[in-house]
Amino acid sequence: WKVRHYDFDVKYMFWSPDCVEHVMMGINGQFPGPTIRANAGDTVVVRLTNKLHTEGVVIHWHGIRQLGTPWADGTASISQCAINPGETFTYRFKVDRAGTYFYHGHYGMQRSAGLYGSLIVDVAEGEREPFHYDGELDLLLSDLWHKSAHDQEVGLSSLPFRWIGEPQSLLINGRGQYNCSLAAHYSDSSISNECNLRGGEQCAPRILRVLPKKTYRLRIASTTALASLNLAIGNHKLVVVEADGNYVQPFAVNDLDIYSGESYSVLITTDQDPSHNYWLSIGVRGRLPTTPQGLTLLNYLPNSASKLPISPPPITPKWDDYNHSKSFTKSIFARMGSPKPPTNSDRRIVLLNTQNRINGYTKWAINNVSLVLPPTPYLGSIKFGLKSAFDNKSPPESFSAGYDVMKPAANANSTVGSGVYTLGYGTTVDVILQNANALTANVSEIHPWHLHGHDFWVLGYGEGKFSQKDEKSFNLKNPPLRNTAVIFPFGWTALRFVADNPGVWAFHCHIEPHLHMGMGVIFAEGVHRVGKIPNEALGCGLTAKMSFSGNHT
Numbered sequence: 309w310k311v312r313h314y315d316f317d318v319k320y321m322f323w324s325p326d327c328v329e330h331v332m333m334g335i336n337g338q339f340p341g342p343t344i345r346a347n348a349g350d351t352v353v354v355r356l357t358n359k360l361h362t363e364g365v366v367i368h369w370h371g372i373r374q375l376g377t378p379w380a381d382g383t384a385s386i387s388q389c390a391i392n393p394g395e396t397f398t399y400r401f402k403v404d405r406a407g408t409y410f411y412h413g414h415y416g417m418q419r420s421a422g423l424y425g426s427l428i429v430d431v432a433e434g435e436r437e438p439f440h441y442d443g444e445l446d447l448l449l450s451d452l453w454h455k456s457a458h459d460q461e462v463g464l465s466s467l468p469f470r471w472i473g474e475p476q477s478l479l480i481n482g483r484g485q486y487n488c489s490l491a492a493h494y495s496d497s498s499i500s501n502e503c504n505l506r507g508g509e510q511c512a513p514r515i516l517r518v519l520p521k522k523t524y525r526l527r528i529a530s531t532t533a534l535a536s537l538n539l540a541i542g543n544h545k546l547v548v549v550e551a552d553g554n555y556v557q558p559f560a561v562n563d564l565d566i567y568s569g570e571s572y573s574v575l576i577t578t579d580q581d582p583s584h585n586y587w588l589s590i591g592v593r594g595r596l597p598t599t600p601q602g603l604t605l606l607n608y609l610p611n612s613a614s615k616l617p618i619s620p621p622p623i624t625p626k627w628d629d630y631n632h633s634k635s636f637t638k639s640i641f642a643r644m645g646s647p648k649p650p651t652n653s654d655r656r657i658v659l660l661n662t663q664n665r666i667n668g669y670t671k672w673a674i675n676n677v678s679l680v681l682p683p684t685p686y687l688g689s690i691k692f693g694l695k696s697a698f699d700n701k702s703p704p705e706s707f708s709a710g711y712d713v714m715k716p717a718a719n720a721n722s723t724v725g726s727g728v729y730t731l732g733y734g735t736t737v738d739v740i741l742q743n744a745n746a747l748t749a750n751v752s753e754i755h756p757w758h759l760h761g762h763d764f765w766v767l768g769y770g771e772g773k774f775s776q777k778d779e780k781s782f783n784l785k786n787p788p789l790r791n792t793a794v795i796f797p798f799g800w801t802a803l804r805f806v807a808d809n810p811g812v813w814a815f816h817c818h819i820e821p822h823l824h825m826g827m828g829v830i831f832a833e834g835v836h837r838v839g840k841i842p843n844e845a846l847g848c849g850l851t852a853k854m855s856f857s858g859n860h861t
């Protein structure tokens with residue numbers, strides 16, 4: 309087992325991810341940030357230096373459970389204090405399990421500003437993956453706005469509310485094309501001018517070079533701020549083998565849906581006519597898209613990459629074809645031999661997802677509470693018993709039985725809050741995520757929910773309001789283990805996990821503006837078992853005052 313050292317300097321820089329120059333957050337002068345690569349069992353050490361002039365920063369290691377190191381989860385106000393300009397914080401954590409992961413900012417809307425990169429964990433040295441492949445291609449998917457993340461944030465927090473709208477570009481490995489199209493050549497394309505790229509530009513696509521008659525593993529992760537995506541490669545089947553760092557029962561599809569916060573590995577076989585190249589396309593699902601597809605080429609060597617495919621890029625399924633999405637999502641099962649869930653749970657928390665207006669401001673609320681993060685991070689305040697650091701009243705376990713999930717919310721009793729769900733250490737917890745109508749009649753949106761510190765089993769999905777009898781439909785035989793699960797419009801999703809990782813963990817919608825508008829909850833478990841929190845994680849709020857008096861050990 310090795311220790312993998314990285315030095316990350318975060319700063320703003322000019323960059324042209326979609327051929328238009330923007331101010332982006334970069335790491336070591338790169339966008340996206342450098343790829344972290346390690347083997348299962350290794351320790352990753354990242355010395356993060358904040359070179360922003362006027363903002364704090366943190367980085368979350370998405371999909372890494374932080375067993376025994378909850379202070380390294382990289383969530384401002386939850387696991388640590390934001391790192392001040394000029395300061396360095398060292399993240400040290402074990403990557404205990406092979407898989408496809410990524411990292412991203414988790415303070416304000418810094419993920420939207422471009423603070424992200426890939427984190428890939430190979431199997432331990434001497435071990436083998438349960439499937440064969442000859443080569444690997446890594447795809448980190450994201451979306452880009454021409455409005456700055458600050459501008460977006462102010463709009464979301466203003467009266468009247470200003471929504472961020474749809475992204476201007478979709479990016480593959482941080483590269484997209486706003487003012488031209490790689491596929492203009494095909495008559496039905498919406499953008500008519502062909503890109504004139506030589507390959508060295510920041511917005512030139514990363515060509516996927518492959519040899520004929522081989523098998524490749526595509527590692528795909530989505531760190532979009534908003535967009536749900538569908539990915540397809542002309543003429544090629546995708547065999548799904550991994551989801552969120554867990555092996556799944558392999559299944560073949562023509563295209564795959566990926567929501568923000570999710571990752572997949574798919575195997576492709578380069579068994580098509582080797583005299584051609586093929587398109588890989590991504591397009592928006594679940595919201596009326598105004599964003600052109602993101603494109604790159606699957607380049608069969610030794611063909612030139614400038615040889616365009618003979619057919620246009622695969623067409624993204626219609627944005628509101630939810631049956632297509634559901635059929636994909638419901639095809640995902642754990643690989644044989646994966647850990648099974650406990651047969652019963654100790655507690656069931658039902659979380660109603662509503663869009664609300666609170667004092668005129670547009671918010672998202674969970675059981676009528678819209679999350680606001682406190683100035684003192686929970687991990688320190690709970691460990692040291694600083695009760696005044698956040699709302700002591702626990703948030704509701706459920707919502708009123710009479711609530712009509714098919715109608716816009718009556719907002720009378722919605723509030724903002726910073727309360728915590730305290731989970732008994734080692735108990736089995738079920739969470740039912742209940743979707744509902746948003747503020748506009750007959751509208752219910754997709755929300756991908758991401759849990760920190762854990763994987764959960766996805767026990768099932770259903771339509772309408774969850775009821776006790778739906779429990780009978782739970783899959784306890786081979787439910788997939790994931791860290792992110794979607795709720796479909798007007799539906800529910802049932803999850804189960806064991807609260808056995810001492811720490812304080814965010815559970816939230818991975819859509820950046822929705823989290824910012826309060827769409828999340830906080831779980832705390834076994835915090836008295838947490839080891840020594842590094843002082844640098846405690847230097848703000850009430851824990852900072854405490855460290856002056858020197859009484860924390």
Ligand SMILES: O=C1O[C@H]([C@@H](O)CO)C(O)=C1O
Nearest residue numbers: 471663746747753821822825
């Ligand atoms: O949170 C959101 O706000 C807008 C819309 O509901 C109001 O403008 C939208 O599409 C969201 O997802």
